Amino acid sequence: MGGNGVLYPILGFASCVAFIYMSFGDLKLSSLPKGLSLSFVERNGSHFILDGKPLYVNGWNSYWLMAHSMDENSRGRVSVMLQAGAKMGLTVCRTWAFNDGGYEALQISPGQFDERVFQALDYVIAEASRHGIRLLLSLVNNLQAYGGKTQYVKWAWQEGIGLSSSNDSFFFDPSIRKYFKNYVL
Numbered sequence: 001m002g003g004n005g006v007l008y009p010i011l012g013f014a015s016c017v018a019f020i021y022m023s024f025g026d027l028k029l030s031s032l033p034k035g036l037s038l039s040f041v042e043r044n045g046s047h048f049i050l051d052g053k054p055l056y057v058n059g060w061n062s063y064w065l066m067a068h069s070m071d072e073n074s075r076g077r078v079s080v081m082l083q084a085g086a087k088m089g090l091t092v093c094r095t096w097a098f099n100d101g102g103y104e105a106l107q108i109s110p111g112q113f114d115e116r117v118f119q120a121l122d123y124v125i126a127e128a129s130r131h132g133i134r135l136l137l138s139l140v141n142n143l144q145a146y147g148g149k150t151q152y153v154k155w156a157w158q159e160g161i162g163l164s165s166s167n168d169s170f171f172f173d174p175s176i177r178k179y180f181k182n183y184v185l
Contacts, residue, residue, distance in 0.1 A: 041134065059092030059136070060085060066096055069120035070104055078124055082131040093128060097121055097137035098183075100147025101155070107147070110155050110179045139184055142167075152176045 039051050048055040062081055068074040085093055099106045099117065106117040128135050141148040149170035156162030161175040170176050 057092045059090050059094065059133075061094045063094075063096045063138070065093070065124045066099070066106070066117065066121045067104065069123045070117065075123065079127050079131075082127050082133050086131040086133055090133070092134045092136055094136040094138060095124060096141070096146070098139050098141065098147065100140075100151040102145070102147055102151075105147065107183055110152075111182055140170075140180065152179050155179060 041055060042049045048057065065078050065081070068077050082093065097106070101107065101109065104117060105114060106121065107113055125135060140152075142150075144150040149167050152170050153162060153165060153167055153173075153176060156169075156173060156175045156179065157165050159175075163169055163173045163175075170180070
């Protein structure tokens with residue numbers, strides 16, 4: 001458990017920021033049906049507010065949506081999952097908006113992206129909006145298999161600019177933090 005004292009609060013905060021930022025209020029996608037508009041989620045103290053009323057988040061986790069959107073044969077599963085969530089009255093889905101440095105990576109190397117994967121993520125966002133589902137987009141993880149903080153540390157270490165090869169250096173190494181900041185912005 002040693003190094004996770006800072007991890008969970010930072011990932012939780014980043015997830016909340018991503019949720020609020022990507023709640024479709026001002027996002028205009030050409031593939032959205034006319035007339036469908038999701039208001040922007042705001043906060044009042046420790047509460048989420050939507051159209052002046054408290055918003056209680058009820059949702060689920062489907063980390064795989066972007067990966068399945070990459071392939072025409074599995075893309076339909078994304079719409080089916082979002083439609084099923086909407087039919088159950090769920091309003092928020094947490095999903096991944098990252099895959100760093102590996103197979104079908106969104107971010108191939110620091111600042112270098114695969115357009116096909118971005119298009120898959122765009123599809124997920126458009127489908128979620130079409131079904132009235134807001135997305136909480138996770139921007140990094142702790143699993144080595146999908147890059148995450150381990151990949152950021154590896155990139156800095158390979159370039160000889162990392163201060164430490166510890167995964168926890170993701171949180172304090174200025175070079176690694178710059179890589180992640182460039183990804184998010």
